[in-house]
Amino acid sequence: MQRRKFLTTSGALISALPLMRLKPFNKDFFMGDEVVKINIGKINCTIFRDLMFKYLAKDFFINANEDELKQAEIKYNINPDNIPSPFIAVLLQYDDKKILIDTGVGFLDEPLIFRGESYVFKGRLQQLLQQENIKKEDITDVIVTHFHPDHIGGICKADGNLIFPNAQFHIHEDEWNYWHTSQSDNQPALFKYFIEKNITPLKNQKLNLFKGEFADPLTGITAIKAEGHTPGQVALNIHSDNEHLLYISDAFLHPLHIEHTDWQTNYDLDYDKAKQSRIKLLELAYKNNMLVNAFHFNFPGLGRIDKTGNNWAWNYQ
Numbered sequence: 531m532q533r534r535k536f537l538t539t540s541g542a543l544i545s546a547l548p549l550m551r552l553k554p555f556n557k558d559f560f561m562g563d564e565v566v567k568i569n570i571g572k573i574n575c576t577i578f579r580d581l582m583f584k585y586l587a588k589d590f591f592i593n594a595n596e597d598e599l600k601q602a603e604i605k606y607n608i609n610p611d612n613i614p615s616p617f618i619a620v621l622l623q624y625d626d627k628k629i630l631i632d633t634g635v636g637f638l639d640e641p642l643i644f645r646g647e648s649y650v651f652k653g654r655l656q657q658l659l660q661q662e663n664i665k666k667e668d669i670t671d672v673i674v675t676h677f678h679p680d681h682i683g684g685i686c687k688a689d690g691n692l693i694f695p696n697a698q699f700h701i702h703e704d705e706w707n708y709w710h711t712s713q714s715d716n717q718p719a720l721f722k723y724f725i726e727k728n729i730t731p732l733k734n735q736k737l738n739l740f741k742g743e744f745a746d747p748l749t750g751i752t753a754i755k756a757e758g759h760t761p762g763q764v765a766l767n768i769h770s771d772n773e774h775l776l777y778i779s780d781a782f783l784h785p786l787h788i789e790h791t792d793w794q795t796n797y798d799l800d801y802d803k804a805k806q807s808r809i810k811l812l813e814l815a816y817k818n819n820m821l822v823n824a825f826h827f828n829f830p831g832l833g834r835i836d837k838t839g840n841n842w843a844w845n846y847q
């Protein structure tokens with residue numbers, strides 16, 4: 531009896547393991563470690579790995595039950611002192627459009643010394659665009675999903691000029707307003723430095739501030755308000771010919787935030803709203819069987835959402 535019970539349980543466990551469902555894309559899918567190309571209907575999508583970064587479990591899962599976290603670390607082979615995580619940017623090409631989603635952390639020749647701390651930011655995005663024969667002048671639009679350094683560092687050069695001089699910039703109004711009023715006074719100085727350098731100058735440029743729960747800043751792209759991580763973060767539903775790619779930005783920083791939508795991170799500003807946004811995006815992706823692109827998951831961060839009972843799960847694709 532006991533043995534039968536064990537077999538049933540272990541069978542259920544094995545079928546729940548994400549590795550068992552790993553299924554490679556077609557052979558042309560991987561274009562090297564830093565550039566991945568897929569098509570969503572008529573939209574050509576190129577995912578770039580700008581940089582690899584390291585996070586800590588104590589920042590990613592601040593309220594996790596200790597035992598549950600230990601089990602998860604074993605199950606997913608997580609080193610709590612070193613959770614590798616990419617920064618990405620995505621280029622969408624269709625008709626005469628070249629749309630960049632987020633801009634990486636930027637490239638600085640020298641380490642950035644900020645209040646006694648040294649930061650090395652050598653983002654690869656500009657080099658990778660060049661490698662793909664994309665000129666900076668050809669970028670028609672840039673969508674910035676929120677204002678954290680890893681998403682905005684590649685907007686302006688050191689001299690203050692725009693890296694993509696012809697682009698129109700698309701940003702949710704709530705994100706703009708939060709970071710340009712006293713509401714953000716207590717935010718880390720480094721974040722504000724990046725915003726002053728990269729975002730504030732956009733007010734004199736081609737800037738489209740969109741608003742509301744849903745907006746369509748460009749054909750084939752629906753911005754979905756996904757606040758919590760920041761007040762005006764958006765996820766993007768990229769759609770063409772009934773195919774979808776849901777770019778979830780930082781609504782989830784790790785696949786464990788899909789299994790545990792209430793596990794909070796040190797990088798989220800409003801935990802309740804972050805949880806609501808997570809559930810909203812999971813429902814949307816699951817019901818429509820959308821391909822999902824997660825900024826901070828293992829590069830290129832593509833996968834789909836599964837649901838068993840009330841339990842969500844992530845499957846890399």
Ligand SMILES: [Zn+2]
Pocket residue numbers: 678680681780825826
């Ligand atoms: Zn981020």
